[in-house]
Every structure is written in structure tokens, then in C-alpha cells.
Amino acid sequence: MKDLKELKKIEQFADQCMKCGFCSFFCPVYQEEKMEQSVARGKNYLVKQILAGNQEFTPEMADIIGKCLLCKRCAANCPAKTQIDRVVVAARAQMVKEKGLGAIKNFAFRKVMADRKAFGRYAKLMQAFQWMMPKTEGKIRHLPDFVKNLGRRNFPELAKTFLRDQVKPLYKPQDGQQPKMRVGFFTGCATDFVYPDFGLKFIDFLTRHGVEVVVPDTQNCCGAAIYFSGDFETGRMLADLNVKAFKDLNVDYIVTTCATCSSTLKDYQKYLPDNEEQKQRYEEFEKKIKDSMEFIIDILKIKPEDFKLKKEFEGKTVTWHDPCHLVRYQNIKDQPRAILKALKGIKYVEMPNADLCCGMGGSFSVYHYDLTKKIAGKKMDGIKATGADIVVTACPGCMINLIDNVLLNKMPQKVHHLLELVE
Amino acid sequence: MLKESLISEFQKIVGKENVLTSPEALKAYSYDGTTSWIKEPDVVIFPKSTSEVSQIMKLANAEKIPVTPRGGGTNVSGGSVPWHGGIVLAMTKFNQIVKIDKENLTATVEPGVVLQDLTLRLMKDGLFFPPDPQSFLGATMGGIISENAGGPACVKYGVTKQYILGIEVVLPTGEVVHLGGRTLKNVVGYDLLHIFISAEGTLGVITQAELKLNPIPPAKKTLCVVYDDVAIAGESVYHVLENGVIPDKIELIDNWVINRIEEMMPIGLPKDADACLLFEVDGIPEAVEKEAEKIAEITKKFGAKEVRVAKDADDANKYWMARRAGFAAVFGKAKTVFAEDVTVPRGNIPKLINRCKELAKKYNLEIVVLGHAGDGNLHPAILTDISNKDHYDRAVKAMDEIIEGAVEFGGVLSGEHGVGLEKQKFMKKVTEPAVINMMKNIKAIIDPNNIMNPGKIWE
Structure with a gap:
């Protein structure tokens, strides 16, 4: 008998x-494939x-298990x-155990993403060469025509200066306020490399509200792409490193501006534990994790009407896209809506099927780009129906995919993180 | 195993991507919504047009290959399980809403349309398709017609067969015929349409249907009526109806279900009640108000302990969510569940409930009662465990006696799930031999090679 x-x-x-x-009604993949x-x-x-011993991890089985966005609409x-x-995640893990990761994932997960310094170096290297990628508009570029078979993917360019290179280890509350609490800031890869501005902005926001912020440089990638792909070994290593990075900092909470990161850090205890001690450690860690959306409303208790709109967004119509990692992984859906509805100077319109997955699914979009585009197409229909100028969300992963598909569909909408809208 | 050459013929008809033969795909098409009826096909084919279905049937008939049509696979009778192997004709990609005719209140649909998708589309025009099998999230129109499905709304609106004006069918020979039509009245010759409705896919493949629709009633109201005795709840059903109120739903949940729902999603149902009846009335607002008052008055007069009227749509929705969670509650609490589908004339509901109670005592079993009290279609569920032989044997005996009881009280063994594989052994017991013979003869005329969903309905 095999060890399963x-x-x-x-x-x-x-x-x-x-x-x-x-589940068939709720599954974005089934809705496209009808199989x-x-x-x-x-699955x-x-x-x-x-x-039961009646099925092996054949290539087709690998494909079936891989073709899931983990959007959790079925489970919900x-x-x-x-x-x-x-x-699904356990099946992927079992498969990696039995068949290995494959060369590309092995390199990407274990040699690059699992090592903060190496990841930074590779990102720098890519940044140095990104001029080779043609510009779509502003800070958005796309793959050049000679790699057409990968699709004309649009993506935001890597930042000139990564967050890690400009962030300080400690931020005191502003204007000499007494710290009302001390939080650790988890940067996350997308915020680090692509969107350092709203990382800094959130830190500024926190310190303005009397929060002391620490940013340990021993933190690593949250590991979402890695353990959701079944690489539990690397996933556990990253989980342990991240738990350790914040352990002795004496923080009340650990916050992040990335929905995927916050849910991933919370869910170490669910997917990864291999023994009771690990489970307890991850459970302790989970209690401190807060996504920026729930932190500002539920913990800092800032009233939605106290937020001030940035001038450039005045008069705009906005709509909200629920990231899977917020709405279903963390049940966070009311907080961002409360802020958007209360913000003076913009009009909020709810989009049909706001909780529908954007189709990204992390590495899903790498392997099944055509499906991603079809699923995103339904999201785009929802966005069009609102007539909004701006799609607001709180997950850099979703943002990257939404930007790509808004451009592919030649739509006028801009995509922003909620934190970008407020002063 | 089918011949390679035949597979490539099928591929020519529907395209390579619409013919599946991998072991994984065949496993995924080996089951339906039941627990224990499992059998793999030799091939899964996804047609997208009547002509493709016709070409496939011609080949299958020539080679005498069994064909089992399958929609969403949500059925709970074993009906879409390919019991003799062969072809699973997966209709899920043949799924366009062809036309909605607001003038005539009709819709033309392909068989793979999922009921909930149709409902959402019709809503935009203020229309609805009244039959409401509770598998509406996955059930397809072809399957709904083939099983003559029904749901809670039956008490006022009836079942599927009352809303099908006509169908297009591909016969086992590949010939395409049109039965019924587009009119409300139609008495031209034998009513063959209604032989295909509820034939469970044993006569032909439905490739298009003309549906009769209703306008969505402007108002609805929900009441939750609490009882100390489940049998008195059963009596309440006909007291309400005989006093001239026809609710669109009357659903029953018993004490066991109430408590499981309260564990799963506390909404404040009375945990000490022996049973609750959930009523919904719909129509024009003034009538709905009056009817709700009348139900409260009558149920109180005939022994209800308490009447709760839902304050608003959200409040009402809570009750209906609880009702829908009922089955999940049952299935979550036992390894094996017999979910019966017996139906009796409404007046005999109390007798059937009492019989279930007696049998639970006699065999020392948990028998849960929930279901569509409004139309006499109850789903007594027996909680057991197939790996515990003694317990399981007692459960089987109890199930046999529930069905005997239903027949004794003038009822039938299946109200809405169909016979399929699950109820074959009872079919023989409760149906006159001459009637079964007539059915078999009809089948032989239409399907001489017995290729359409063989192994179903009869043993």
C-alpha cells in the first residue's frame, strides 16, 4: 500500500x-468547460x-487537480x-511528494521565491531588462510579439525602488502620539516589487493613527503560490521563517495590504501542519494576522465616514471587486464596502457577481491563460454593467489580472487598491 | 471497450475535444447524486446540436451500443448512471436558451440549460418556470423533463409535465420527431409528448423543449407555524387548503431536522417543537396579506402552538434557507441515508407520518420526516450505516414498510425522483404486471434494439 x-x-x-x-453552478472553471x-x-x-487505490497520479489526473482556481466558491x-x-491542495501535495515538482516550479519555488535575497536579486534583474517589454500605457507593459504564443499579457512594471530598499525597520506614531498599539507589517512580494507605494502609504496611515509599525527584514514570501501548488516542504519552511520573523517583536497584530498574503498567513494552520506542535504554532500566528481592510475598521475602529478621498478621484464612479482571499477565505466583504459607500465625492455602484473570481488563481493563469481570460471575461461583463470609472479591490494579485483584462477588452476602467483612494 | 474506428467516427461528428475516453473522465461520468450506483461508460460524448445527436444515435443503433443521456447528474435515482456501459451523452454543452416569447409566455430551450440559469434569465422579463426541483442549481432542462421533476411549488403550480408544450426528440434510430407543439391546447392524436416526459431517458434524447411560463407574482409572504405534534401539522395542510387558500409552498420539518438546522445555522427555530410547517403564499399584495391572515387563523384553530410571520424578505429567506439545509443536515449525520420519495394523497399525510414513527420504534431507528407536505410528497429519511449489517438490515425492512404503507394509503413509491435503479425492486411490487408489460411494449416499438438507457425502470 502506498503512503498517502x-x-x-x-x-x-x-x-x-x-x-x-x-457546486457546478458556482465553479468558474465548470461554467466554461461544462465537464x-x-x-x-x-475532483x-x-x-x-x-x-481507494483505484487511480494513479497520471498526467491527466495532474491536469484535473491543477485546473482549480481555489476560489472556494463551491465550498462556500x-x-x-x-x-x-x-x-485539492492535499491532492497536489500528495502528487508533489510522489512525482516531484518539475524543473520550472522547483527552480521558481525553491531557488527563487523561498530565498528572500535571491528573489530580490532576480526581481532586480528583471527590472533592469523590463525596458525590453513594450509599453501598453503608463506603467503597464506587455509581452513582446515574438513570444506571442504566451498571449499578449499586460502587466504593471516592476517598481524603480522596491519596498524592501526604502522601508525602515521601525516607524513611531506621528506627531509625538503615544503608541496605542504595535503592529508588524508584512510586505508581501507584489507590494514589495510592484506596488511599494501603497505599502508605504499604509505605514504612513497607521502611524498617523497612533500605531507603531515594525518591518522585520527577516520576513519572506507568504508561500501561497508555493503551498497551493502542493510544495508543502517549501511552504512549511517559509511558514516557519515568517512565524519566526515576527515572534520576538512583541507586536499586537501583523498586518498586510495583500488579501492573498493575509489569508495565506492565517491559513498555515489549516493546510500545512504536519504535527501537533506545528499546528499550535501556526494557530497562535493566525490570531495576530489582520488584513488591512479588517484592521482599519474592526481593530483601529476608524469610522468609514472619517476617511478622506484623494482629490484626483473626485467625481468618479467606483465599484468593488471581492478578492477570493478576502470574501471567502476571510469573510471580509462589508468593511471595504462601508468605506467606499461613505467616501464623499465618489459614487459607489455594486457590481453584479462582485464575488466572482477574477480568474487569476495564482499560477493557474500561467498554465491556463485561455481559461483565465474567459473567466475574467465574465468579471468584465459585471464591471461594464456598473458603468464605473474605477474598479477598487484590495489584492495585488487580482489587480494584475484585472488590469490585463481591462486592457485586453479595451475598457476605460482603472484598477486601484482601496488604500490608493484615500488620503 | 468500443472499437477505435467508432471513436474516430464520433470525433468526426462532434470534434475531438468533445469525445472523452480517458480513465479519469470515464470515472467522472460513472455516478449521479446517489451513493451506491456506480458504473463507468466506455465513452463520454458532448453533442451541441440535434443533428449531432441524430448522427450519434444512428451509429449507436447500428452497433447496438447503449446510450445514457446525462444532464447535470443531480438526479437521485441512479437514472443517469450508464448501467450497461456504452455512451454517456453529456448534454451540458448543448445549452442555449433559444427564445423567450413574452407575448405567448413561452420559452424555447436546449436540453443542457440549467434551471437556475433559465430562472435568472427569465427574471429579467418578469417571468418564471414554476416547477422547482430543489436541484435547480445543477439540474438541466432535459433531465427535468425526463424525470418529470417537481418541488415545493407543486402544491399550487404542479410539476414539470404541466409546463411542457412540446419537445423535439431524437429517436434511437436517429430520426428526429416533434411531439406536442407551441399551444396550450392540443388534442391531435395520442398524447405521445407525455410518454416521453418522465421516461427517464429510455425512449429517446430530448434535444429541444417549448416551455410554458408564468409571470412572477408581485408579492410573497412566509409563515412558520409551530406544532407540538407532527401528525397535527400534517392535518393542518388540508385544513388550510379546504378553506380556500392555496399557498405556493407548504413544507414540513420535524423536531430532529429543526435541531440539526439550529446547530448548523442558528436562526431561532423552536427547538422543542415537534414539527414546523413553512407556508409561502404568493400573488397580488392585497390577496397575499389576506391569505397569510387566513392561514394563521386556520392553523391556530386546528391546534398550532404558535404562528410566526416573516417580517420581510430577508426574514423569509432565512426560513427557506433552513428548509434547503434540511437534507444536508440529514446526510451529514449518518454514513448511509435512505431518502425516500413516497407520496400520498394529502389527506393521508398524518397516517404516513404516524407509520414512520411506529416503524422508528419497531426497528429502533432514527427516521426523520421532512418534505413537501403541501402535495403529500414526504421524504422520510432513514439514518443508517451500510457497514453495520444488523442496523442496515433493519433500515431496509423499515424502508420496505414505509413504501408499503404509502401504497396502502393510496400513494405511490416515487413522487419526483423517478425509478431509475434505486426503486426497481419496489416498482414490480406496486405496479400491475399488465401495466409494466404495456410499458415494455411501448419501449420495444420505439427502441427495438434496447439501446436507450438500458437497465432502468425495470429489473
Whole structure:
């Protein structure tokens, strides 16, 4: 009998599925492909077949397990409350254990992303050569025509100066205020390399509100792309490094401006533990993690009406896109809406299917770009229906994909992080 | 295994990407919404037009290959499981809403359209398709018609067959026929349309349907009526109806279900109640108000302990979410669940409920009662465990006796799920041999090679 350790851990969840098939309505991938292997019920059944010894990790099985955005729409709407995300992630982990990661992921995850310094060096290198990528508009570039088979992907350029190179280890509250609390700031890769401005802005915002902020340089990538791809070994290593980075800093909370990072840090305890001690450590860590959206409303208790709109956004119509990692992974949906609705000078319009995944799904969009574009197409329909000038969200991952698809569809909308809208 | 050459013929008809033969795909098309009926097909084919279905059927008929049409695979009878292997005809990509005719209150749809997608589309025109099988999130129109599905709204609006004006069918020979039409009245010859509705895919493949629609009623109101005795709740159903109020839904949940729902999602249901009836009335606002008052008055007069009227749409929605969670609650609490689908004339609901209670005692089992009290379609659920032989055997006996009871009280063994594989052994018991023979003869005329969904309905 094969050792199916990672799958055994989630067998109880897989058993919960009663095969009603209601997930088909909610699954963005099924809605495009209309095939049973695309939907949670099919994937869950096949994973159970692996557990029963009737199915191997064939290339097709790898493809089936890989073709999931982990958007959790199925899980959130499952009458039997099957945690299909855990089943899929565990299946990927089991597969990596058995078959290895493959050369590209092995290099990207273990040699680059898992090593903060190396990741920085590679990002610098890419930044130095990004002039080779043609400009679409402003700070957005796209892949050149000679790599057409990868699609004409648009992406924001890497920042001139990364956040890590301009951030200080400690920020005191402004105007001589007594610190009301001390928080650790988790930068996250996208904020570090692409959007350092709103990282700095959030720190400024916190210190203005009497919060002392520490930014340890021993922190690493949150590991989302890595452990969601099934590389639990590297995932655990990063989890341990991040837990350690904030451990002795005596912080009340650890905050981040990236929805994926905040949910990933919270969920170490759910996906990764290999033993009881690890589980407890990750659970302790989880208690301190706050996404910027919940931190400013629920913890700092800033009233939505106290936010001030930046001048350049006056008179605009805005709509909100729910990142999966906020709305379903953390149940954060009311806080950003409360701010947007209260902001004087803009008009807020709710978009149809605001909680629909943008189609990014981390490395999903690398391997299934055509599907990503189709799924994003439905998101674009929702955005068009609002007539908004600006799509607001709070996840750099979503932002990158939304920008790409807004441009591909020749739409006029701009995409912004909520923190960019306020003073 | 089918011949390679045949597979490539199918690929020529529908395109390579619409013919699946990998072991993984075949496994994924081996089941439906039931627990234990599992059988892999030899090939899964996704047609997108009537002509493609016709070409596939001609080939299958010539080679005598079994064909099982499958929509969303949400059915709970084993009906879409390819019991004799062969072809699963997956209709999910054949899914356009062809036309919505507001003037005539009709819609023309392809078989793969999911009911909820249709509902959302019709809403834009203020229309709806009244039959409401609770699998509406995944169930397709082809399957809904083939199973003659129904749901809570049956009490006022009836079931699928009352809303199908006509269908296009590909016969097993590949011939395309049109049954019924586009009119409300139609008495031209034998009513063959209604033989195909509820045939469970054993006669042909439905490739298009003409649906009858209703305008969405402008107002709705929900009441939750609390009882000390589930049998008295059962009596309330016909007291309300005989007093001239026809709610669009009357649903029953018993004490066990109430408590499980309160554990899962506390919404303040009365945990000590023996049962609750959920009523919904719909229509023009003034009528809805009056009808709600009338229900409160009648149910109180006939022994209800308390009447709660939903304050607003959100409040009402809470009750209906609880009702929908009922089945999940049942399935989450036992390894194996027999979810029965017996239906009795409404007046006999109390008798059936009492029979379930007696059997629970007699066999020392947990038997939960929930269901569509308004139309006599109850879903007594027996909680058991297939790996515990003694317990399981007792559960099987109880199930047999519930069905016998239903028939004794003038009812039928299946109200809305169909026979499929799950209820074959009872079919024989409760149906006259001459009737079964007639059905078999009809099947033989239409499908002489017995390729359409073989192995279903009869053993």
C-alpha cells in the first residue's frame, strides 16, 4: 500500500461530499468547460479513487487537480460543507511528494521565491531588462510579439525602488502620539516589487493613527503560490521563517495590504501542519494576522465616514471587486464596502457577481491563460454593467489580472487598491 | 471497450475535444447524486446540436451500443448512471436558451440549460418556470423533463409535465420527431409528448423543449407555524387548503431536522417543537396579506402552538434557507441515508407520518420526516450505516414498510425522483404486471434494439 499521508489527512473532508452537484453552478472553471472533471464533485470523487487505490497520479489526473482556481466558491455554497479546497491542495501535495515538482516550479519555488535575497536579486534583474517589454500605457507593459504564443499579457512594471530598499525597520506614531498599539507589517512580494507605494502609504496611515509599525527584514514570501501548488516542504519552511520573523517583536497584530498574503498567513494552520506542535504554532500566528481592510475598521475602529478621498478621484464612479482571499477565505466583504459607500465625492455602484473570481488563481493563469481570460471575461461583463470609472479591490494579485483584462477588452476602467483612494 | 474506428467516427461528428475516453473522465461520468450506483461508460460524448445527436444515435443503433443521456447528474435515482456501459451523452454543452416569447409566455430551450440559469434569465422579463426541483442549481432542462421533476411549488403550480408544450426528440434510430407543439391546447392524436416526459431517458434524447411560463407574482409572504405534534401539522395542510387558500409552498420539518438546522445555522427555530410547517403564499399584495391572515387563523384553530410571520424578505429567506439545509443536515449525520420519495394523497399525510414513527420504534431507528407536505410528497429519511449489517438490515425492512404503507394509503413509491435503479425492486411490487408489460411494449416499438438507457425502470 502506498503512503498517502497528505491525502489521509483530508479523507474526512472528501467523505463529506454527498454528490448533489450543486457546486457546478458556482465553479468558474465548470461554467466554461461544462465537464464533470472540472467541478468539485468530480475532483473529489477522483481523489477518493486515489485513496481507494483505484487511480494513479497520471498526467491527466495532474491536469484535473491543477485546473482549480481555489476560489472556494463551491465550498462556500456546499450544502454538505465539504472543504474541497483542502482536498485539492492535499491532492497536489500528495502528487508533489510522489512525482516531484518539475524543473520550472522547483527552480521558481525553491531557488527563487523561498530565498528572500535571491528573489530580490532576480526581481532586480528583471527590472533592469523590463525596458525590453513594450509599453501598453503608463506603467503597464506587455509581452513582446515574438513570444506571442504566451498571449499578449499586460502587466504593471516592476517598481524603480522596491519596498524592501526604502522601508525602515521601525516607524513611531506621528506627531509625538503615544503608541496605542504595535503592529508588524508584512510586505508581501507584489507590494514589495510592484506596488511599494501603497505599502508605504499604509505605514504612513497607521502611524498617523497612533500605531507603531515594525518591518522585520527577516520576513519572506507568504508561500501561497508555493503551498497551493502542493510544495508543502517549501511552504512549511517559509511558514516557519515568517512565524519566526515576527515572534520576538512583541507586536499586537501583523498586518498586510495583500488579501492573498493575509489569508495565506492565517491559513498555515489549516493546510500545512504536519504535527501537533506545528499546528499550535501556526494557530497562535493566525490570531495576530489582520488584513488591512479588517484592521482599519474592526481593530483601529476608524469610522468609514472619517476617511478622506484623494482629490484626483473626485467625481468618479467606483465599484468593488471581492478578492477570493478576502470574501471567502476571510469573510471580509462589508468593511471595504462601508468605506467606499461613505467616501464623499465618489459614487459607489455594486457590481453584479462582485464575488466572482477574477480568474487569476495564482499560477493557474500561467498554465491556463485561455481559461483565465474567459473567466475574467465574465468579471468584465459585471464591471461594464456598473458603468464605473474605477474598479477598487484590495489584492495585488487580482489587480494584475484585472488590469490585463481591462486592457485586453479595451475598457476605460482603472484598477486601484482601496488604500490608493484615500488620503 | 468500443472499437477505435467508432471513436474516430464520433470525433468526426462532434470534434475531438468533445469525445472523452480517458480513465479519469470515464470515472467522472460513472455516478449521479446517489451513493451506491456506480458504473463507468466506455465513452463520454458532448453533442451541441440535434443533428449531432441524430448522427450519434444512428451509429449507436447500428452497433447496438447503449446510450445514457446525462444532464447535470443531480438526479437521485441512479437514472443517469450508464448501467450497461456504452455512451454517456453529456448534454451540458448543448445549452442555449433559444427564445423567450413574452407575448405567448413561452420559452424555447436546449436540453443542457440549467434551471437556475433559465430562472435568472427569465427574471429579467418578469417571468418564471414554476416547477422547482430543489436541484435547480445543477439540474438541466432535459433531465427535468425526463424525470418529470417537481418541488415545493407543486402544491399550487404542479410539476414539470404541466409546463411542457412540446419537445423535439431524437429517436434511437436517429430520426428526429416533434411531439406536442407551441399551444396550450392540443388534442391531435395520442398524447405521445407525455410518454416521453418522465421516461427517464429510455425512449429517446430530448434535444429541444417549448416551455410554458408564468409571470412572477408581485408579492410573497412566509409563515412558520409551530406544532407540538407532527401528525397535527400534517392535518393542518388540508385544513388550510379546504378553506380556500392555496399557498405556493407548504413544507414540513420535524423536531430532529429543526435541531440539526439550529446547530448548523442558528436562526431561532423552536427547538422543542415537534414539527414546523413553512407556508409561502404568493400573488397580488392585497390577496397575499389576506391569505397569510387566513392561514394563521386556520392553523391556530386546528391546534398550532404558535404562528410566526416573516417580517420581510430577508426574514423569509432565512426560513427557506433552513428548509434547503434540511437534507444536508440529514446526510451529514449518518454514513448511509435512505431518502425516500413516497407520496400520498394529502389527506393521508398524518397516517404516513404516524407509520414512520411506529416503524422508528419497531426497528429502533432514527427516521426523520421532512418534505413537501403541501402535495403529500414526504421524504422520510432513514439514518443508517451500510457497514453495520444488523442496523442496515433493519433500515431496509423499515424502508420496505414505509413504501408499503404509502401504497396502502393510496400513494405511490416515487413522487419526483423517478425509478431509475434505486426503486426497481419496489416498482414490480406496486405496479400491475399488465401495466409494466404495456410499458415494455411501448419501449420495444420505439427502441427495438434496447439501446436507450438500458437497465432502468425495470429489473
